[in-house]
Amino acid sequence: MDKHVPPLERIHRTIVFYLLLLLFVVVVPLLAFYANGYRYDFFSEEPVVTVTGGMYISTQIPEIEIFINELPAQKSRFFRRATFVQGLQEGVHRVHVQGQELHTWVKPVPVYSQMVTELFAFTLPVIPQVRLITPEVTEDGTAIADEIETLLTGFGDINITNEFSTSSQSTLGDMEVDEVFEQFLDQEFLLLKETIAEMPIITLSNDEETPAFRFSTTSPEVVVVDMATTTVTSQSGISLQFDEEEEVLLATYAGDIRSIPYYFCIPEQPIQSIAKRYGDHVAQALEADASVSTTTVRERGSWNVELCRSSIAIDTRNESVLSFNFVPGFDNLVVLHLSSGVYVTEIDDRGWQNHQLLFPQNDGQLMIINNQIFLEFEEFILELLLEFDDN
């Protein structure tokens, strides 16, 4: 067909333009309402518009499942370790996070209209995971651990993640001293260890106290962090402090109100509502703090005012606290060395604080070296792992 084709007729273009303009005028307000949490339930008997809120759930590991009120959460994944759930009615929702062979993390979480409640869920392996560090290793780096399995009998299931063998099974010849072990037990430390061995175990619930000791670093590459007995401060400005008078371990924040961690603050509301949504302990703590001084409880925000506590009590399970510190890499998790074992506990006490067992032991020196948690166990050292070792 040898026909010249004229350009689009202007009337057609104009019609299309105005149709699209109409679509814009209709859709943009709907999008704005949707983005603000408004939802229209098409399937209810009497369709109604509700205003919903959301949750932002960060997790320690990515391979987990999230349930809200026993139902799998409909979520948008921002990152591998964070999930945004929206469309939640205002009220308290029970969140549980679980994974295969992991502890379950559970918390009742209040949700407010058009607001997002932030939370962090941690899940440690149910069976404690440890890496065995021995004074001697074979040429290929295999740890030599005579009688380790016998020694671990009585501690329940413990998974040693690295290969080990006995001296009788190992190739004779030159055996190398494990470098980590060497770092951990340098001469100076050995000297101190002998001294410490003569000291009583520090129990914060006892009257007997000994001054905290410090281990020097053996080299610039080795960073040794004390397990504290009185005070330790994280990089974000949160302090863990043992209140001797009240015999309670407190997480305290005294920094800029604009940077205060979310779990210190709750939206301003009547005290009864706080007790119902967050637990009596939070309501009581707020009332107690407010009665101390006007600066103990601070306000944040202008149109969405929040009440922010200065300190949160860490649940120590009514046990003696041998030592404590922040979990390496986290300023919202505490590693607690209690009389019944080593636990990881969250500071966030909204609802309650989740505890998960890291290792079942009640003695032995606990130390953090290069952001790894080590526990002295007989003549060995165990690195306590927070996740399954994929190696």
Added chain:
Amino acid sequence: MSNTKDHLLPYAKRRDFHVGKAPHLAGSDRRLYRILEIIPGLAAWITLFGVLALSAFAPFFAAYFIIAFAMYWVLKTFFLSYHLRYNWKRLRKHMAVDWAKKLQAESHEHIHHLIILPFYKEPESIIQNTVQALADTRTDTKKLHVVLAAEQRAGEEYYQMALTLASKWQSVFGSIIVTSHPGDIPGEMPGKGSNATFAAEQARVVILDAKGISYTNTLVSIFDIDTVVYPDYFNCLTWHFIHAEYPLKSSFQPVPVFNNNLWEAPALARVVAMSSTFWEMVQQERPERMATFSSHSVSFQALYEVGYWQSNMVSEDSRIYWNLFLANNGDYRVVPLSYPVSMDANVGGNLWSTVKQIYKQHRRWTYGVENFVYIIYHFTKNKNISLRRRVIISLQQAEGYWSLVTNPIMLFILGWAPIFLGGHEFHQTVLSYNLPIVVRDLLIVAMFGLVISSVISMTMLPPRPHEASRFKYFTMSIQWIMVPATMIIFSAIPGLDAQTRLMLGKYMGFWVTPKNRV
């Protein structure tokens, strides 16, 4: 140029008709022109910083604005795709038409074509290809008069090369001459415009007047030196000229496709080149908004009436349209041919030099914002054009140059600004969490337009050379994933660069795009 101005239209006789920049004027006109030069860049920067400030001080409003803007972008994409698809069909139909046969029914033997080919230091092979394509057209080549427009400052060897070339083709064309544009003419900016103007005047005397060819029967095609015409181009052009409602008040715009070296060019160059083609195709369906771009055609009479192309500014290809529009008091238009001419995709010696060249080329193209200044300035002077028309054109031009620079940056980068700058109270809201999700989902919908682009681009590919593997079809289809990045790096940022230079009075010169046909 003829020494008298008698041939010029009345408005074209104004001293400020060929203004290139504010320093070319004096007094209040200079101040006005300078203010107008500042406006585009200022508006762009205010917009970009404004979104940032809004995100920090009014994050809720900024969030609603960004959602609305993302939706606007989706609908604009649909709207432009609608035009693109229609022009694609039109282009294919026009390429299937036997224009030579169509012309047989028309009286057209009186029509001559003057083809001006300005060049600088391009390789002889490129010029050879271009001239060969002219010789291979289905038009009576005796009606084609070719001007190889050399630059004196390029050196004698290029002039001699052109002379040698011309001598080989003497018997093929009606005329083929070589001009040598002096590099020391006062008031000129070295570049395509000044060279073409010099060549046109030479051709007027040496070809048109000497052979008694009427200016009104002569169509001038100004082509980049790498332009390869399709065999029926001049027949298509002639047909449209004959059938134009106002042939002497019309410019004729083909669709530039960058097919000469498409198979050899890197994906980045291909995407940018085809994006330019698609934009021109969209414009072909909106002729009332068109200006001329790159290679185009116009009657010699119309050109002569405005003194040819401006010699003192960069974007002479678009400026000539506005010269003609103003000189004819608004009674001037562009006729879209929906027929292609093939040019080179911008390719450097390696990927980095390709990136630099594309950036510079697009910066030169987007320096076309100097036309916005020219238009608005003369709209305050030429009251013979209706106020309504002046306002509409001003708004269209302003929106075009503003959106070119700001839209990609706002969409792909500043969409995240409220999230980072909005403050704690905003961060706690469902709106702040939903903002990136809603914008992302809208952009995904908009990206479906890329599927259309990919399909259309595949149908416009030239035949695959033997040495190019079939796998290249696959890479050519998925290369469109780069569009969000190319829109920012090769459109918004060079546009912002160009507008900022104009705003600061750091006037640009003409940058010659190197031709590296592999």
